[in-house]
Amino acid sequence: MDAKLISKKELLDATGISYGQLYRWKRKQLIPEEWFIRKSAFTGQETFFPRELILSRIHKILNMKDDLSLDELADKLAGPMNDVELSKKQLIRRGILSNSVVQRWIVPGGDERVYAFGELLYFYAADTLLRTGKVGLKDAERLLALLREHYPGCKDQACDLIVMSRSGALSFGLISANAEIRFDEEVKVTARVAMTGLIEQLTGKLA
Numbered sequence: 001m002d003a004k005l006i007s008k009k010e011l012l013d014a015t016g017i018s019y020g021q022l023y024r025w026k027r028k029q030l031i032p033e034e035w036f037i038r039k040s041a042f043t044g045q046e047t048f049f050p051r052e053l054i055l056s057r058i059h060k061i062l063n064m065k066d067d068l069s070l071d072e073l074a075d076k077l078a079g080p081m082n083d084v085e086l087s088k089k090q091l092i093r094r095g096i097l098s099n100s101v102v103q104r105w106i107v108p109g110g111d112e113r114v115y116a117f118g119e120l121l122y123f124y125a126a127d128t129l130l131r132t133g134k135v136g137l138k139d140a141e142r143l144l145a146l147l148r149e150h151y152p153g154c155k156d157q158a159c160d161l162i163v164m165s166r167s168g169a170l171s172f173g174l175i176s177a178n179a180e181i182r183f184d185e186e187v188k189v190t191a192r193v194a195m196t197g198l199i200e201q202l203t204g205k206l207a
Contacts, residue, residue: 005037005048006055015058028070030061030077032196034158037178050177053197084206085114096120096205101127104137105144117202122147124202125161125193134163134190139170146172154195163191 012019025031035057037048057077064073088106091097097106101123106115115123126143129135135143143161151159151174158177163170165188175181177194 004051005039006051007041008047008049011049011054011058014055015062017058017062025061025070029074030070031057032158034177034196050194050197053194053200056200084117084120086120086206087112087114091115091120094205096202097123097127098131100130100137117206118152120206121195121198121202122151125195125198128193128198129163129191132191135170139172142170143172146174150174151195159195161191161193161195162189164188165190 006014008019008022011017012022022031026033026036031054035049035054037050038045039048040046060077061073064076068076086094086096088102091106092102097120105123122144125147126135126140129143130137130140147161154174159174160177160179162173162175162181164173164183165171166186170190174195177196181189183189
């Protein structure tokens with residue numbers, strides 16, 4: 001089984017929640033529909049989840065459910081912080097982006113410019129891949145261009161960002177989170193990152 005996924009049974013055992021709680025939270029939209037992934041297993045069709053995302057989300061729900069109603073929780077977990085606007089000084093002070101990203105892309109905007117959540121997400125995605133060493137600054141420029149042009153079309157579904165290498169040259173793409181993708185032997189997928197995971201991480205840093 002894919003190490004990035006966790007089965008429903010494993011999830012319930014690991015968190016101590018019940019089947020009823022899990023699906024009640026789904027109905028209340030505390031857990032996104034697209035995180036319920038149906039896959040073939042030796043016992044037939046089973047439900048799996050993105051391991052890190054679901055464990056983080058359930059931890060948050062368990063920590064907050066005694067203080068908030070499920071409807072209030074749903075509002076709090078409802079996705080990107082659309083009203084967020086941060087200046088360069090705030091980004092630097094809070095350490096949300098690495099110095100290399102700030103110096104290359106934030107500084108030219110000047111001290112007075114503010115950055116909304118959507119723009120910060122693109123920088124954060126580039127920063128995340130730069131930190132792995134699998135992407136250089138010049139390639140990150142093309143990554144940012146891809147996200148600005150095509151990610152708005154993914155807002156109604158969960159998308160993964162993929163990094164592909166062929167003969168040493170990198171390419172980038174966005175695909176549905178549940179989609180399986182296969183290439184010929186000359187193409188290697190060097191990274192696959194869930195955009196929903198980046199949104200969760202960035203939201204946590206901004207909270």
